[in-house]
Amino acid sequence: MLITPGKLLATIDSPDDLRKLDRTNLPQVCTELRQYIVDNVSVYGGHFGASLGVVELSVALHYVFNTPDDQLIWDVGHQAYGHKILTGRRDNFYTNRFYKGLSGFPKRKESPYDSFGVGHSSTSISAALGMAVASQLQKEEKRHHIAVIGDGSMTAGLAFEAMNHAGTTDADLLIILNDNCMAIDPNVGALKEYLTDITTSPTYNKVKDEVWNLLGKMSSFGKSAQEIVSKIESGLKASLLKQSNLFESLHLRYFGPIDGHDIDHLVSVLNDLKDIPGPKLLHCLTVKGKGYGPAEKDQTKWHAPGLFDKVTGEIKKKIYDSPQPPKYQDVFGNTLVELAEKNEKIVGVTPAMPSGSSMNIMMKAMPERAFDVGIAEQHAVTFSAGLATQGQTVFCNIYSTFMQRAYDQVIHDVCIQELPVVFCLDRAGFAGADGPTHHGAYDIAFMRCIPNMIVASPMNEQELRNLMYTAQSDQIQKGKQAFTIRYPRGEGVMPAWRTPLENVEIGKGxxxxxxxxxxxxxxxxxxxxxxxxxxxxxxxxxxxxxxxxxxxxxxxxxxxxxxxxxxxxxxxxxxxxxxxxxxxxxxxxxxxxxxxxxxxxxxxxxxxxxxxxxxxxxxxxxxxxxxxxxxxxxxxxxxxxxxxx
The missing domain is CATH 3.40.50.920 (Rossmann fold)
Known part of the structure; x- marks a missing residue:
């Protein structure tokens, strides 16, 4: 079943075609693009809410900037469906995430418009800064570099490292903070509260109005534009003496917050920002799932809902004649609570994947003993190590592919110090349609070579329960070894999986x-x-x-x-x-x-x-x-x- 695009969208085979349209046509392009995403994902599946939330931003960026010469990076890439459709992949978009079809994420080998391959969060600013510095070295002074990063991805240390570096350069870098208050699960931490303060602060909004009134007149001042920018900067700093700006303190010019769904205003702002040199950040407020009612109301559920009826919003589920095995992640989540009810020392830690790992079950049952630390795998591991030094029994649940990001912490902070942290690696092996950025291919190799590490993998749900039971036993927790338990994405093989818990002899097949x-x-x-x-x-x-x-x-x-x-x-x-x-x-x-x-x-x-x-x-x-x-x-x-x- 091929999906027919709208009248205007059907004429856009590349951003060059988009840029030929009159600006007054852009709202209609956005409407048709949003509908095309809904039509396709409802039939073929895929990520959903994130791409709907950046429809206007996708159109505005390709309309204003000369992509692919101007380089655009979508952090993580869940939100890049509109980008793919606008950049020559509309007619085969139905193959998205299917075997031998389009990748679900931006991919350099797939299109020149995909400037950087993504899949793991928080890489965009570092990559875009590297590209911008390279352009300086190569005397490509008119080339622009744009990183679009969500507020969830901003919680990772890598994003702060990149901004800290960017502020010391004069590279032509535009960071667009796509602030929708959501990653896959609701965001946590002080940064979330800080961004909320920015969007509700009377001081910020007063300055915002003054800034954009000035920027709107910029084109009439010609060579005096830099003087106006200087005045804007001074105004910002003077107005914010009582409320510091995190981004300004990193020497990034901060603009916003603005409505990320106002296409006309977005185009005006982006055109003005093109003329402002150096590193800068535009704060856009968007709604994940924008334009599709059910997705706006329940953003976690509609991150990647599977197939659904686009009219009623009913998510289609398979109907089985007999009881089915549970997902391994749910066996983990329920067993963890079962163990924690009997062992008060048990705590759970996950980096921003409570629903994906089923840590949310413990977070609901025992909120004071389960921690979502945000997209911060390195912190998750060292935080777990700190807990373990004080006698807590820590189950640190991280997807196998994301554990790669915390490898030094596993060695330096856990195993060298002989701490019995339990690592539960979800999505081990092939991750399926998410592809190579998400496959958990390497954890056996990189975990088994570390001293003071046990590595095990269950063949079924009963074995997973027993390994978890063993890992929290006194035998392990009073020992000097960490314990890795790896298991795959998807269902097990035992419908009747709630079996009695038994110890497993370490190293016994x-x-x-x-x-x-x-x-x-x-x-x-x-x-x-x-x-x-x-x-x-x-x-x-x-x-x-x-x-x-x-x-x-x-x-x-x-x-x-x-x-x-x-x-x-x-x-x-x-x-x-x-x-x-x-x-x-x-x-x-x-x-x-x-x-x-x-x-x-x-x-x-x-x-x-x-x-x-x-x-x-x-x-x-x-x-x-x-x-x-x-x-x-x-x-x-x-x-x-x-x-x-």
Whole structure:
């Protein structure tokens, strides 16, 4: 089903076409663009509220600036659907987030209008500043650089580091603060309160009116424009003696706040700001989900709602004939509360993903013991370390891909200090349609190489509960090791998942089935694929053994000795990078103990794997059930004496 664009939108194949339109046509372009996003996302899915909130800003930016020569960076990229539609991707926008289709985020390889690849928050200002300084060095003095960053992304340290640097330069940098008071979940922290103060302060609004009255007359002053800017700056500083401005204190010229949905005013302001040299910040007030009633009322729910009826606003849900397994994140959230009710030392920490990680369950049940620290992964880890030094049992829940941002803190602040922080890594393995910026491909490799770290992964919901129960036990909490538990995005395999809690022996795997000729060794949820593969092979008269190792570190060495004494053909399977991962740990064991065997490692190869459904990506990499079965057959029928890696 192809979506038909509106009359004006149908004529816009690039920003050059947009800039040919009369300014009076822009409100209609915005209306049609907003409707086109609603029409597409309701049928094909994707992120929703964020892009609706910046429709006017998207149109104004491409209308005023000479993109792609002027470089535009959308922080995170959830909000870039309008940008993509206006920049030559309208007719294939329906492929957004589908396998082999458009990426759900700006991507340099996809379009020259995507100046910088994004997906993780708070990178835009640093990247735009780097581009602006490069333009200075290359004598490209007329080139503009614009970073659009949300108030949620502003909570990350990287954004402050970039602004702190930008204020010491004279680079042509425009930071647009898209302030909608929302990230995926409601924003938290002092910055949120500060921005609210700015938008409601009589002093600021008085200055704002004076500033824009002057800017509106700027074009008539010709060469005197710089003098006017100087007066505006002086007026700001004089008026704000009693109320300091964070951005001005960083030597960024602050303008705003202004209505981010007034397209005509946006165009005027952006045109004026083009003539103001140096680093500056425009504060725009927007509404996430703007123009679609249900999304405006419940912004968290409509961040990425899935398919829905655009007329009624009813989100379409699958109807099942039998009970379905829960999502791993919900098992985590409910089990954490269950454990915390019995252990008063337990606290939960997450960096701005309480609903995505289901930490919101504990935040509702025990608000004083669950902490959303904002988009600040480094702080989340060191904050957890501080809690642990005082005897708290800390469950720090971070998506696997975002844990990459706090790696130094895991080493320096947790493991070197021998603190028993429990890291629960959600979205481990392929993240699906969010693509390579969100895949949790590397955590096995980067966690298992750190001293004082246990690394485990459950094959099902019962195992997740038991690992969490074990991690908060006195045995671990009075020890000197951190504990990583990784689990994937999506559903488990056990509809009846509320099983009794039991301790798991650290470093102890389990045999799923005995067999002949080949042993399959798995870690985590992907072991369920091996179960299916064994069933497929059994129909062909082949009977491989299957072992769920459960722990990557420490390995179950007794079990591995048993395996390598019985089998000379071994397949390892993991939903993580092959280089340095679980299979590599098995090879290290073989080498250390002098075993010879034919080994085939299945997992994520040394390549950037794009977006698509999880099973599509697993099939591409050869560790779907059929791929595992195929590899076992190749091992059985292929005659070779050398080690296969």
């Amino acid at each position: 389990r045999k799923i089935r005995d067999g002949k000729e080949v042993a399959i060794l798995t870690i985590g949820h992907i072991g369920n694929y091996a179960v299916t593969a064994c069933e497929l092979l059994e129909k062909e008269g082949l009977f491989p053994a299957h072992y769920d190792m459960r722990f990557v570190k420490p390995l179950d060495e007794a079990m591995l000795h048993e395996i390598f004494q019985r089998y000379d053909k071994v397949v390892t399977v993991e939903d993580g990078c092959i280089m340095g991962g679980f299979g590599s740990a098995i090879l290290e064991f073989m080498s250390n103990h002098g075993y010879l065997a034919r080994i085939k490692r299945l997992g994520i190869p040394d390549a950037v794997i794009e977006h698509g459904e999880q099973i599509e990506l697993q099939r591409e990499c050869g560790f779907d059930p059929e791929g595992i079965a195929r590899t076992v057959k190749q091992m059985i029928y292929q005659e070779a004496n050398s080690v296969v890696i």
